[in-house]
Amino acid sequence: MKKIIKNGTIVTAADTYQAELLIEDGKITQIGSNLSAAGAEIVDAKGCLVFPGGIDPHTHLDMPFGGTVTKDDFETGTIAAAFGGTTTVIDFCLTNKGEPLKNAIQTWHEKANRKAAIDYSFHLMISEINDDVLNELPQVINEEGITSFKVFMAYKNVFQADDETLFRTFVTAKELGALVMVHAENGDVIDYLTKKALEEGNTDPIYHALTRPPELEGEATGRAARFAGLAGSQLYVVHVSCADAANRIAEARSKGYEVWGETCPQYLVLDQSYLEKPNFEGAKYVWSPPLREKWNQEALWHALRSGTLQTFGSDQCSFDFKGQKELGFGDFTKIPNGGPMIEDRLTILFSEGVKKGRISLNQFVDLTSTRAAKLFGLFPKKGTVAIGADADLVIFDPNAERVISAETHHMAVDYNAFEGMKVTGEPISVMVRGEFVVRDKQFVGKPGSGQYLKRAKYNTPITENETMSI
Numbered sequence: 001m002k003k004i005i006k007n008g009t010i011v012t013a014a015d016t017y018q019a020e021l022l023i024e025d026g027k028i029t030q031i032g033s034n035l036s037a038a039g040a041e042i043v044d045a046k047g048c049l050v051f052p053g054g055i056d057p058h059t060h061l062d063m064p065f066g067g068t069v070t071k072d073d074f075e076t077g078t079i080a081a082a083f084g085g086t087t088t089v090i091d092f093c094l095t096n097k098g099e100p101l102k103n104a105i106q107t108w109h110e111k112a113n114r115k116a117a118i119d120y121s122f123h124l125m126i127s128e129i130n131d132d133v134l135n136e137l138p139q140v141i142n143e144e145g146i147t148s149f150k151v152f153m154a155y156k157n158v159f160q161a162d163d164e165t166l167f168r169t170f171v172t173a174k175e176l177g178a179l180v181m182v183h184a185e186n187g188d189v190i191d192y193l194t195k196k197a198l199e200e201g202n203t204d205p206i207y208h209a210l211t212r213p214p215e216l217e218g219e220a221t222g223r224a225a226r227f228a229g230l231a232g233s234q235l236y237v238v239h240v241s242c243a244d245a246a247n248r249i250a251e252a253r254s255k256g257y258e259v260w261g262e263t264c265p266q267y268l269v270l271d272q273s274y275l276e277k278p279n280f281e282g283a284k285y286v287w288s289p290p291l292r293e294k295w296n297q298e299a300l301w302h303a304l305r306s307g308t309l310q311t312f313g314s315d316q317c318s319f320d321f322k323g324q325k326e327l328g329f330g331d332f333t334k335i336p337n338g339g340p341m342i343e344d345r346l347t348i349l350f351s352e353g354v355k356k357g358r359i360s361l362n363q364f365v366d367l368t369s370t371r372a373a374k375l376f377g378l379f380p381k382k383g384t385v386a387i388g389a390d391a392d393l394v395i396f397d398p399n400a401e402r403v404i405s406a407e408t409h410h411m412a413v414d415y416n417a418f419e420g421m422k423v424t425g426e427p428i429s430v431m432v433r434g435e436f437v438v439r440d441k442q443f444v445g446k447p448g449s450g451q452y453l454k455r456a457k458y459n460t461p462i463t464e465n466e467t468m469s470i
């Protein structure tokens with residue numbers, strides 16, 4: 001099915017211009033004016049921006065945590081993502097010590113393959129480095145196309161890896177061509193502070209933030225960056241929440257270390273005071289790293305604007321308030337960590353960033369799509385508007401105004417962290433490989449139609465063969 005998108009303003013990470021797009025067999029085949037093709041459907045994008053579909057490099061769909069499982073799975077999560085203008089998610093595949101990596105990856109394929117309504121890929125969690133893992137990793141990269149590893153420096157006795165494991169992961173990633181992602185918080189000190197808080201009878205949600213101070217994120221970020229530099233390897237710091245951590249990244253980059261950073265919508269518009277909401281509602285805002293004192297927001301905007309942080313993930317990890325967040329009533333350490341962020345990622349960055357003059361429109365596209373495509377081996381198949389690229393496109397009304405609410409969102413979870421927030425800018429229609437998933441704000445896609453994406457090695461130009469879908 002051919003389509004021509006007319007009357008829109010094309011926006012990429014580099015350019016903003018008026019043009020028409022011809023889409024054939026799921027790809028952009030012509031960019032120009034007065035395009036025509038026999039049998040092509042005309043899509044009118046008058047008054048709208050047309051930019052590459054968002055790539056969310058940080059999601060947790062159908063993920064077990066603390067005796068429960070995230071409310072949104074690959075079906076509801078990817079449908080909500082599509083409504084928000086995201087056409088690819090890269091989800092974290094969790095592993096268990098002693099278990100073959102291929103079993104964990106198989107588990108994640110089973111979670112996703114009949115449910116995802118948009119394209120998807122996986123990062124692989126590394127919890128240990130031993131001969132079995134080292135023997136398996138080349139296959140993970142070459143056959144599964146999983147070219148990014150995730151190491152947790154926090155969640156002691158659950159996910160946390162020790163420094164030797166982290167350092168050896170950097171060494172291994174350099175050899176194999178993978179990007180190492182870290183959750184940077186000092187889990188040992190957090191473990192001590194949380195035990196002490198509980199002993200002193202401090203059980204409310206706010207103690208989640210007070211026992212994970214920004215110094216511990218800054219320290220872990222600096223440690224990971226030094227390890228990466230020492231190993232001559234590459235680091236991507238997920239969910240940077242505070243000035244301290246952003247400063248450690250800036251420092252490392254100034255030394256020439258290959259260190260990248262991501263922040264998320266929640267850290268730009270919410271702050272630590274949300275954890276003090278009465279009636280246990282503060283639990284809705286419990287995730288890690290925690291929300292920070294408000295002054296950090298300006299530092300994060302500066303880091304986005306100046307290029308210290310290059311990507312914008314959601315850290316989608318949703319739990320209902322009723323029945324799930326409530327597990328931590330009377331003990332903040334039992335509140336499942338995470339929030340529902342997948343749907344409002346683009347709109348919040350557009351509304352608060354572009355509309356308020358903090359970042360440019362082209363930076364917006366780079367942050368939400370292009371840079372993630374480049375760092376995670378999907379470019380130029382994904383992440384841009386170019387001839388030969390997949391027609392993953394958002395038709396976006398930059399002037400639409402709405403109020404974010406759980407009443408109207410598409411996630412399965414029972415609250416929205418941005419409830420009541422007025423935003424400007426809204427995806428009207430969204431297509432994946434030339435097919436509408438959302439059209440005129442209605443879901444017209446199909447769960448299971450999303451394709452698994454094998455990704456190229458870190459910093460390696462991608463070829464068509466490497467992105468074969470299964």
Ligand SMILES: [Zn+2]
Pocket residue numbers: 058060315317
């Ligand atoms: Zn996460």
